[in-house]
Amino acid sequence: MSEDLQPMPAERKLLTPGVFVLFALMAVGLCFAAYRFMFGLSAVTNLDQHHPWGLWIAVDVASGVALAAGGFTTAALAHIFHREHYHVITRPALLTAMLGYTFVGIGLMADLGRYYNIWHPAWPTMWQGNSVLFEVGMCVMCYLTVLYIEFLPIVCERFIGNERFPRLDRVCALVHRIVEKTMFLFIIAGVVLSCLHQSSLGNLMVIAPTKVHPLWFTPILSLLFLLSAIAVGYPMVIFESLYASWSLKLKPEMHVLSALAKYIPVILGIYLAFKVGDLLIRGSYVHLTEGSAQSTMFIIEMLFGVVIPVVMLLSARVRNSPRGLFIAALLVVLGVVLNRVNVFLVSYTPPYTTTSYFPAIGEFAVTIGLVAALIFLYRVIVTYFPVISHPVRTRTA
Amino acid sequence: MKTTRREFLHKVGLASVSGAALGASARPARASEVVRASPDALGVLVDIPNCIGCRKCEYACKEAAGFEVQPIETFDDKSVFEAPRRPQPHAYTVINRYANPEDEAKPIYVKNNCMHCVHPACVSACLVGALRKQPNGAVIYDAWKCMGCRYCMVSCPFEIPTYEYDNALTPQVRKCTLCFERISQEGGLPACVKICPQECLTFGRRSELLELAHEKIAAHPEQYLDHVYGEHEAGGTSWLYVAGQPFEQLGLLKLGPQAPPALTEAIQHGVFKYWMPPVAWYGLLGAIMLLSQRGTAGQVSAVAGEAAGLPVDTGGTARQHARSVAGGDGHQDQAGRSSVESESQRVVEETTE
Numbered sequence: 001m002s003e004d005l006q007p008m009p010a011e012r013k014l015l016t017p018g019v020f021v022l023f024a025l026m027a028v029g030l031c032f033a034a035y036r037f038m039f040g041l042s043a044v045t046n047l048d049q050h051h052p053w054g055l056w057i058a059v060d061v062a063s064g065v066a067l068a069a070g071g072f073t074t075a076a077l078a079h080i081f082h083r084e085h086y087h088v089i090t091r092p093a094l095l096t097a098m099l100g101y102t103f104v105g106i107g108l109m110a111d112l113g114r115y116y117n118i119w120h121p122a123w124p125t126m127w128q129g130n131s132v133l134f135e136v137g138m139c140v141m142c143y144l145t146v147l148y149i150e151f152l153p154i155v156c157e158r159f160i161g162n163e164r165f166p167r168l169d170r171v172c173a174l175v176h177r178i179v180e181k182t183m184f185l186f187i188i189a190g191v192v193l194s195c196l197h198q199s200s201l202g203n204l205m206v207i208a209p210t211k212v213h214p215l216w217f218t219p220i221l222s223l224l225f226l227l228s229a230i231a232v233g234y235p236m237v238i239f240e241s242l243y244a245s246w247s248l249k250l251k252p253e254m255h256v257l258s259a260l261a262k263y264i265p266v267i268l269g270i271y272l273a274f275k276v277g278d279l280l281i282r283g284s285y286v287h288l289t290e291g292s293a294q295s296t297m298f299i300i301e302m303l304f305g306v307v308i309p310v311v312m313l314l315s316a317r318v319r320n321s322p323r324g325l326f327i328a329a330l331l332v333v334l335g336v337v338l339n340r341v342n343v344f345l346v347s348y349t350p351p352y353t354t355t356s357y358f359p360a361i362g363e364f365a366v367t368i369g370l371v372a373a374l375i376f377l378y379r380v381i382v383t384y385f386p387v388i389s390h391p392v393r394t395r396t397a
Numbered sequence: 398m399k400t401t402r403r404e405f406l407h408k409v410g411l412a413s414v415s416g417a418a419l420g421a422s423a424r425p426a427r428a429s430e431v432v433r434a435s436p437d438a439l440g441v442l443v444d445i446p447n448c449i450g451c452r453k454c455e456y457a458c459k460e461a462a463g464f465e466v467q468p469i470e471t472f473d474d475k476s477v478f479e480a481p482r483r484p485q486p487h488a489y490t491v492i493n494r495y496a497n498p499e500d501e502a503k504p505i506y507v508k509n510n511c512m513h514c515v516h517p518a519c520v521s522a523c524l525v526g527a528l529r530k531q532p533n534g535a536v537i538y539d540a541w542k543c544m545g546c547r548y549c550m551v552s553c554p555f556e557i558p559t560y561e562y563d564n565a566l567t568p569q570v571r572k573c574t575l576c577f578e579r580i581s582q583e584g585g586l587p588a589c590v591k592i593c594p595q596e597c598l599t600f601g602r603r604s605e606l607l608e609l610a611h612e613k614i615a616a617h618p619e620q621y622l623d624h625v626y627g628e629h630e631a632g633g634t635s636w637l638y639v640a641g642q643p644f645e646q647l648g649l650l651k652l653g654p655q656a657p658p659a660l661t662e663a664i665q666h667g668v669f670k671y672w673m674p675p676v677a678w679y680g681l682l683g684a685i686m687l688l689s690q691r692g693t694a695g696q697v698s699a700v701a702g703e704a705a706g707l708p709v710d711t712g713g714t715a716r717q718h719a720r721s722v723a724g725g726d727g728h729q730d731q732a733g734r735s736s737v738e739s740e741s742q743r744v745v746e747e748t749t750e
Contacts (some may be wrong), residue, residue, distance in 0.1 A: 014443065032502075036565075037565065038563055038565060038730050039563075040562060040563045040565035040568065041562045041563075042562035042563040043563070043565075045562075047560075047562060048562070049483065049485070049550075049559045049560065050483075052547035052548075052550035052551055052555060052560060053547065054549060062422050064495075076682075079686070080682055080686045080689070081685065081689050081691040082686070096570055111546075112544050112545045112546055112564055113543075113544075113546075113547070113560065113561075113562075113564075113568040114543055114544050114545040114567070115544075115545070117525070117542070117543065117544045117545070118529070118544060120524075120525040120544055121524050121525055121541060121544075125524075126525040126526050126542055127526075128519075128523060128525060128526040129665075129669075130521045130524055130658065130662050131521060131523060131524040131548075132522070132661050132665055132667070133522060133546065133548050134524035134525075135523055135665060135669075154669070184683075184686060187686075188679055188682045188683055188686065189679070191678045191682055192675055192678050192682065196668070196675060196690065198667075200665070200668075203550075203664055204548070205551075205658055205660045205661075206656050206664070207518055207521065207522055207551075207552040207658055207661045208551055208552055208554070208657065209657060209660075210554055210650065210652065211551070211554075219660060219664070221555075222664060248566020254657075257415045321439040336444055348551075349554050351650055352483060352650075353556075388526065
């Protein structure tokens with residue numbers, strides 16, 4: 001007899017007090033969203049003719065995509081580089097990515113003026129290959145499909161061996177077999193698609209050189225976005241794994257997470273080197289001391305989101321302590337969210353603009369409601385589907 | 398574990414190589430992204446010193462666009478000039494007033510509207526082709542295609558496209574169309590050009606307007622600065638301006654000669670050149686997958702086989718089976734640290750040396 005880790009439904013009580021808090025947040029968000037769809041964007045948002053993009057694009061879409069990077073980074077580590085002991089975290093990371101991208105789509109629907117045309121980029125007569133946003137849109141659509149396919153085996157496993165519906169059992173077993181045999185194609189495609197759109201998301205703002213503050217505007221913004229997305233992948237997996245362990249009262253998977261954390265200072269360090277090199281080469285470091293909202297936000301982003309977590313995670317004591325690891329991972333996650341908010345909102349200073357943009361209460365409510373819905377769905381899925389690995393006693397032959 | 402170190406270096410190397418490729422492919426391509434104005438492209442030359450700020454063009458524009466419009470007398474109201482204005486969803490063109498440093502009694506009036514760029518950022522930005530540059534120079538909008546993402550507004554260096562935020566169901570991006578319908582007909586003029594009582598606006602081929610502008614400057618050097626705004630700004634525009642004061646003092650932005658989309662299109666087309674970079678990246682990852690599987694084949698053949706698509710006799714339960722194989726030798730001791738943990742740490746220590 002030995003103790004193994006195997007993914008299986010968590011089978012915890014679903015309706016805890018925390019879940020009711022999520023319901024309340026979702027209800028508030030839904031009210032504001034309904035109001036937006038009835039009376040238009042101006043009824044709920046602070047967007048104006050000079051600030052066409054707001055909180056929903058910066059957080060729901062740009063940050064949502066970045067934080068879902070745990071999916072492709074862990075898939076690359078476990079399946080492409082064959083670091084097998086990281087298998088236990090691939091399913092939770094896959095679930096985060098799948099839900100994350102799904103909610104990117106839902107969040108985008110609220111922001112699009114003609115949301116019912118969201119399918120237009122997929123229609124060949126409307127393809128526009130010069131558009132960076134077209135590339136992002138197509139890659140996100142393809143990647144979301146890939147994520148759903150990658151998730152299929154988890155759904156199938158839930159129903160394999162179902163005695164009440166033998167036909168369902170047979171269909172699931174067949175689908176499971178087909179998907180597992182072709183899985184390698186989807187795993188590589190997922191990594192390629194992720195690299196493409198994570199970087200293009202940064203290229204979006206390169207078209208507006210006169211509007212983006214020089215601390216962030218750089219022709220290599222796409223490379224910085226790709227590096228920061230890769231850098232936030234493992235911290236996001238660690239953050240949610242520890243959070244789920246505490247919430248579901250499971251033993252934290254520290255033996256995997258501590259090892260995974262060793263990669264973070266390396267990747268984050270490379271990102272930091274590119275950031276610093278970019279500031280030096282373009283000479284934009286002179287703006288660091290201008291004392292504006294932009295320079296302050298830039299310093300906060302780099303200090304708390306990059307430098308401090310790198311220093312923290314270089315220490316083995318931090319990596320081996322659930323609390324220390326959680327704080328360091330959370331700093332990286334918040335740092336990347338702040339970077340996206342900075343690039344899309346704080347740095348966006350169009351020359352004719354005299355006013356500044358701050359999100360309205362309704363924009364916050366919808367974003368918070370979406371996050372609450374995502375957390376709730378995550379909880380539902382790990383409760384009923386084999387996502388999180390649990391120790392099981394198995395007989396080893 | 399030498400293979401793991403090699404794998405890791407491989408990964409880091411790949412990241413930097415792909416990064417370098419991104420930068421490298423962007424550079425040579427940049428020159429080829431320069432878009433020149435078509436010889437048939439039309440445009441308007443604005444002779445700023447001639448403008449008297451009568452705002453008749455604002456009236457004619459609203460009327461031509463089919464917007465609700467006040468009687469023409471109301472446009473004599475000069476109080477609107479107190480604060481600078483920008484185009485609005487139902488006001489495609491606005492006149493702003495600037496103080497004349499040479500003669501206080503003669504303020505300077507500047508007309509603002511879509512510049513109809515030679516290589517428009519909005520057209521490059523629009524992911525569904527709702528904004529299109531027409532052969533005659535006009536940049537026009539097709540509401541039916543539009544998703545309402547407002548990336549055109551983000552991209553426009555002149556901050557021209559506006560949005561109907563208060564329309565819940567069918568909001569549109571709104572901007573000057575260069576009266577596309579009218580100018581498509583023989584002898585047709587944009588409404589603003591037609592009504593202008595001062596002959597401040599000249600409509601014609603962009604190439605001829607440029608010649609005319611330079612002739613004006615040469616004939617009256619005391620009246621004009623030697624700068625045609627729009628000849629080179631943001632890659633060139635269909636609307637051209639001549640003035641006696643520096644354009645920055647007249648609310649016209651100082652912009653470089655490069656069209657904003659030149660760089661983004663060069664990067665994007667570099668990344669997708671003949672589809673080679675994504676396909677190569679796919680192939681490379683596939684190769685790594687195969688090679689690293691061979692490296693660890695002894696330990697975890699089932700997972701490797703599964704992931705690489707090789708037939709695995711355990712079928713549907715391969716993944717679970719493999720996982721128990723992978724973690725099989727790790728039993729938990731009392732401190733909660735398994736032997737898998739110490740093994741994995743040792744591996745990572747080696748790779749990050």
